[in-house]
Amino acid sequence: MHYTQAHIGALDTRTRAHFINSLSGFKSANLIGTQDDQGHTNLAIVSSVFHLGANPPLVGMIIRPHSVARHTFENILKTGFYTINQVNQSIYSQAHQTSARYDRDESEFAATGLTAEYLSDFHAPFVKQSRLKYSVKFVEHQHLAVNGTELVIGEISDIYVDDNAVEDDGFIDLQALDTVAITGLDSYHITTKLARLPYAKNNTGYF
């Protein structure tokens, strides 16, 4: 099937959203934990968290500042701190429910039954049920004028991960943690490993 730009432009908004959201491939599933300066906690599922660099350890995400993630963005700008919590198979439906529109004084923790926990005196709440989570210090945001989104960049500080998931070379077995992947707007997946492949060198041929 060949879809032209004209074809895509003629789709209704919701269909186009499902269609275009499928194109990038599998997405990460993470819950962003924040709180405001009055201590109101907030939790939002974000499918656009991506690796930005290992040294310094940086993580990026795209936020639509007028979407249901608006409180998350405001809390990050105000406090400078947030947590990223990987979503696993046991909590994916509760995680998805955080994408509903709640008022500022309603906590998505209470609304979904996920448990807030505070670790090492970090200002923002973690998700107790997440098996790989870390504290992040806000570094900067870049406004993407092309569509009004914000690229939010943070530095990773403390990492909490289930025992036995970290392999000797530093690789973390996300499959063993039952971490889920997202496709499109609403489809959740667990995985089966094909292989870890060796560092690719020239003249080794393909394998």
Place this chain on the structure above:
Amino acid sequence: MHYTQAHIGALDTRTRAHFINSLSGFKSANLIGTQDDQGHTNLAIVSSVFHLGANPPLVGMIIRPHSVARHTFENILKTGFYTINQVNQSIYSQAHQTSARYDRDESEFAATGLTAEYLSDFHAPFVKQSRLKYSVKFVEHQHLAVNGTELVIGEISDIYVDDNAVEDDGFIDLQALDTVAITGLDSYHITTKLARLPYAKNNTGYF
């Protein structure tokens, strides 16, 4: 297990790369097809392609301009065109091999056995073996001074996808296309669907 910032800073470069690359969750697996103004083709696997917006249809990716993806970045800046080709189970090891360092006049297509094809007179080559692929017009890049990477933004134009993978509401079944997901630097996964969840509304409870 609790890893502090000091702990992370003390890891050797390779171990830290594996470790930090695992934190964001599952990553997309895409091959970026380009050619230079002399017609030399280039193909590079990129795990940082992400959805940026559906209207207009925009896609972003992070490129390290001095890495093996340097030719990709140069070709995009010079010609303004590239293709994005989802990696599936049949070609993941060849796709991984494109991350080896080849000279400018060596084509990763020839080196890995993947087939270049040209569709609808678009300037950049597609990967024939990919089952979901699209042409992209370069829009802009933003230099991320925090670590010297580049955010490359493009607009999606023509989409080519296997018959029967597109559902009535626009959702594309990536699992049916055998699209793979990446964890860390080198681990490839296929998926099993848990569920598609309904659009989340307040007061519906969790489900």
